[in-house]
Amino acid sequence: MTTGDGRRTTGDGRQTTGDGRQTTGDGRQTTGDGRRLTDDTRRTTGDGPTATGEFEMVVGLEVHVQLKTATKIFCRCSTDFGAPPNVNTCPVCLALPGALPVLNDHAVELAIRAALALGCEIQTTSIFARKNYFYPDLPKGYQISQFDRPVATNGRLRIVVREGDAPIDIGITRAHLEEDAGKSIHDRFPSATAVDLNRTGVPLLEIVSEPDLRGSEAAAAYLRALKQILEYVDVSDVSMEEGSLRVDANVSARRFGDERLGTKTEVKNLNSFSAVARALEVEFARQCAILARGGRVEQQTMLWDERAEEVRPARSKEGSHDYRYFPEPDLPPLVVSPDRVERIRAALPELPSARRDRYRRDYSTLTEYDIGVLTSSAAVGDYFEQLASGSGDAKTAANWLMGEVLAALKSTGRGITSFPVRPDALSTLLHMVRDGTVSHSAAKQIFGIMIATRDAPTQIAEREGLLKVTDDSALVRWIDEVFSEHPDEAKRFVAGERRLQGVFVGHVMKRSGGSADPKRVNQLLVSRTAGT
């Protein structure tokens, strides 16, 4: 009953929760399975296995995304990360007396782009509000945010919890613009707190989900999907490490089949996707233990302690603040015309799900796994598409990209857009393999040199003597040499022990530095055997 009312008050958003579960109807199977699966995981990870078994985890996530603007949301200071403390500041973000905020329109543009990618409705009029609280890293004594009239509402994000599961839609209640606070540094000086206000006023989009997520795996899947879509539309660096994506999790427990939502707690201080999942499990287990012995969960803010792998209540009842929100009188209402929304919508890049559909259509040789990896980011997909069309062979392009290229990226920690080997050069190399100019193993060597030197593959192949050697005189000389190095095996091979042929091919290939044509080497070796 309460949930029913609650649903109506929160409006459409909540509806999704209600339906979410019922609609998952056809997906009910999946959700059902999902429940049992997450439940099983809990049995193995949670510390209250018997307690958690009767309960389902209900999660809603609040994600703060730093929008990729050059300047702050209400002043012209740079948003550069890593400048010396308090350098990127001005009268506005220092809250000097008499300074006033002026909205950065690019932040609005990026917020709308992100919200549209998440299927949100963009509000023609939204209102900035002041969230009042005292803290040294909040210079004005209030944060400019949006409260009861956010810029975007009522979206959804499609996620797949586990490979092979049917996709489910997670409701997005709202997305609103706000400014970041500064940074308090407590461990720099022995008896004082240092404050760095470089980050003050950096634009954030807070994306609030419905409590539609069931279990920590679903929460992690939601975060992966969200990160991916935000990367696709290029609104944020979405890096938890650099703080451009931050997550607070609302979690509650209820008995399976119960319609009502349980009392939630908010878990903060989550520094990675895996921390989110682990913290949820730990907090859920704590709540289950309370509920199982007939107790009541207290609504409060919990902090995740990464090292101790535990949650503990935030000091000083952080959750019980009265923020005294009221409309920000220094800023007029944010008015976004339907025309502008349509312009931004029309300019949206292809989203991940559309790209996956297209790959299924256009590249029949790829597996679902391939498609998942190749569409993991728009940049990887773009690289793949150029490579596939340049090389004329999608499957080989996919294999090279997923093997050599991604491995090289991983070891260098670089992004694919700044990867030194561009798709056209790599296409040339793949052509060289296909037409027999170089062997596969030589190609790998050439690739390594391309990363280091950015030289053209043909040039490298010539310079390093990696062109495939088909000249019999060179091949015969190498065979003679390896035969004389391994006289016993040579004798046995010539006498007819054919299984040694592979070993000798290997020796010759090695001696040739990969340049020998293995096909011809095989033929020449066979011609030496007794049978001929």
Place this chain on the structure above:
Amino acid sequence: MTAATESVRAAFARATEVGAGRSALNILLYADQNGALERAAELDRAPTGGALEGRPVVLKDNIATLSLPTTCGSRILEGYVSPFEATATRRLRDAGAVVIGKSNMDEFAMGSSTENSAFGPTRNPLAPDRVPGGSSGGSAAAVASGIARIALGSETGGSVRQPAAFCGIVGVKPTYGRVSRYGLVAFASSLDQIGVFGQRVDDAAACLGVIAGADLLDSTCAPEPVPDYRAASRDGVRGLVIGRPVEYFPAELDGRIREKCDAAFARLAGLGAEVRDVSLPHSRLAIEVYYIIAPAEASSNLARFDGARYGLRIEGDGLRGMYEATRSRGFGAEVTRRILLGTYVLSAGYYDAYYRKAQQVRALIARDFQQVFASGVDLLFTPTTPTTAFPIGSKSDPYEMYLSDVFTCTANLAGVPAMSQPIGRIDGLPVGGQFIAPHFAERRMFAAAYALEAALGEEAGR
């Protein structure tokens, strides 16, 4: 020595003569004679031809200046010098005006008598045992005593018009958004507006013409073009319909003030205006609404004075102790009262009953004005204040003090322009009459003010 230097020298000589310093009338908190003379000499050497070339100007202490402190009459900002200047300050200087000093004010513009300054009260130059009004009392007194012909003040609920009335000069509160608030230290952002004082209507018109207009640094500043306000001196009032809002002439109004207003109406009628009784029924709720909205915004605007970055800082037990010590010692009683009041009305559980309700009534007050102006009324005329300047220390009850703004704060709530000008004297003390105009109709308002000023002549009691 030529014009600019002569004016600036004369201004400082006059300041000394009238006792503008802290020990006497306490009009100017900060003055920079050398800087002002240097600037004047520069102007004399290379005139800019600006609209206010060489004219000395006094600024209220809550308007940011580079050369002088900006302390809002508060302990908490004592010694604070702004690293940037207000848009209004810059425009005055660009027009050739010479800033000679910063004037005393009620702390953070909260008050109607300039008794709430942390640096002592300002005395009314016309009657030193009386208040000059407030909160821009220092600027009003500077103009009334002849130190400068023009000065800037700021309005939130009547803080320019009321002291103008008490000091017998002209005071203008422009339309909300007419003048940039950038560099005006915020009291209540949705009400605040920089205003101008002038010895005569023409001084105020010239000054407003310079500081008005769009500013990219203030998102609430309007893009409307700025007409030539001084040209309004030729417009006259013939054919204008001037409303007499009955709520502003209540039965208990001082009969002598009513008489002065009636005389002004008679003059206006004589010049060809039509006087018509009108009603603004929600205006009677204005004080209550004002004293919810203004403190609510103030409680938030003044949160930045926390001792962390600038201004006063008094160490205490931990962070909270520092906040408490700094703010309780840094703010005076009236400011503290309003912060508490504002915090209360925004609190969970009270917001709907107070703040939201007040915003709804504010909309009704504004609608009254719209409807009256839409009905063919061009301007309204009312008394500026219910009394003349009262003795220093005579109003100890804050609510009684708040009633000083009963006829003025409606214009702030509605965002419309209004101005006060002298219309006579009672027992030697000036009486102010107020014109109120529709949004951005300052030129029409000035036209009537010029006409009335000319018609009253000596009778205005300047």
